[in-house]
Amino acid sequence: METIIFDQQLEQAVEALKQGEVVSFPTETVYGLGANALDESAVKKVFAVKGRPSDNPLIVHVYDFDQVKPFIQTKHPLAEKIVEQFWPGPLTLIFEIKPESLPKVVTGGLSTAAFRMPNHPVTLELLRQAQLPLVGPSANTSGKPSPTSSAHVYHDLKGKIKGIVEGGQSQIGVESTVLDLSNPNLPPMILRPGAITKEMLEATLGLEVLIDQHLVKESETPKAPGMKYKHYSPDTPVMMVAPKDLLHAVRHFGKENYRLGVMATPSQIALIKDQVQTCFAYEDEKVQSAAKGLFSGLRQLDEQSPKLDLILVVTFENKGLGMAYMNRLKKAAAQKIY
Missing domain, CATH: 3.40.50.11030 (Threonylcarbamoyl-AMP synthase, C-terminal domain)
Structure with a gap:
């Protein structure tokens, strides 16, 4: 398969996504590997391309919070306040979702799912035009350093995906903060730190935000991406x-x-x-x-x-x-x- 560089030619990228193809897109954190989150076979292609265990949940990328609401089982009382302050941005939110509202391959078989509205104009426009929620794990071989440019994606995945939407260098360079809001009776908990910090969240919410320090073993199913003991590793020690x-x-x-x-x-x-x-x-x-x-x-x-x-x-x-x-x-x- 020839991998096309979509130089912000979004019509072609949207059409590819609607046909169940895998397309990489830029975000402010790292480049993502996009596929229709409602299409099980398309999502399975993402796992195959990355060589990633299928028990690992994926983050669903959306263009606004209204796109998330139909999936949520019980909304956390702080959700709207957090979204208003930090979306679009490098913050992923985990919610308890309605049974079978997303394919199990997206959730890793869990009753929760992770959602993010990326702060990148090109990808927000891609999401609006596609009118589809897109999974978007980092666009690299699983376990290796995440890609912060289209050149990194091309290096890892040329010939394996339909195309790459060019969006320049990622400005933050590490993946989004993951915040667990799945239990409306518990305070928010950070599962993966990122550019939205504990201090920033606490200043907005006026309460303590917990941090999960648990390192997930290879045999465990993580609640969010990037929680494994070893990850992001090059071949060189x-x-x-x-x-x-x-x-x-x-x-x-x-x-x-x-x-x-x-x-x-x-x-x-x-x-x-x-x-x-x-x-x-x-x-x-x-x-x-x-x-x-x-x-x-x-x-x-x-x-x-x-x-x-x-x-x-x-x-x-x-x-x-x-x-x-x-x-x-x-x-x-x-x-x-x-």
């Missing part, structure tokens, strides 16, 4: 390193004759650049740049030739957006830290 330990780690692995790659801020790279084979510097010292560059940096260093033996990635403080960055990094590194 990854290890976390605290900024204070970076120089020591570089010297240690240098003595062991490792071909080493390092991902860090510009000032941190300046300290060690003469002692490693290759580096990937974030745009600046801020965690926003680290989050935006994490997946693209992992991909770039993973493709070095000859192959690297190890990629060292600096840690950030585990708060605010740093919580989302560290969540992805810990899984990419299979929890290993120097």
Whole structure:
């Protein structure tokens, strides 16, 4: 199959989706792998393309909250307030849904489903024109770093999907926050951190928002994507390193004759650049740049030739957006830290 780059030619992309094809679309977080969420055979193609276990639930992308309401069994009392404040945006909401309102392949067999309204003008227009809810897991091979550009999608999935809607570089770079609203009698709980932080939610809601720290084993069915113990991993082994330990780690692995790659801020790279084979510097010292560059940096260093033996990635403080960055990094590194 030839994979077409739809340069915002949405009529062709819409037609492909209506015919049950798989089309990648841009969002502000990462690129998604779109298919009609109401078409079981189309959704199964998404799992086949990604090589993803079919017990893993998918996020359903919509163009407004009215599109979600027919699926919801019991609406959480805070749902409207959250939607009004944070949609469109990098926030996925989990609701208890009406039995058989979505195919089991979308929900992973659970009684809940996840919904998001992405903050990207091209994809919002795609959703409006299609008038279909679209599943949209990250458009990459399952378990590998998520794609933040159409080039990343093409690299992973050329010949496997019908097309890619071009939408430029993803601005956030890590997947959406997932917030569990499935039990209207319980406070909201973050299942996956993202750019909408605990602090932001609490400021809007005026109450404590919980965070689920549970790491899902391979044998378990996660309630939301990205909850597995290991995820987002390139082929090259990854290890976390605290900024204070970076120089020591570089010297240690240098003595062991490792071909080493390092991902860090510009000032941190300046300290060690003469002692490693290759580096990937974030745009600046801020965690926003680290989050935006994490997946693209992992991909770039993973493709070095000859192959690297190890990629060292600096840690950030585990708060605010740093919580989302560290969540992805810990899984990419299979929890290993120097």
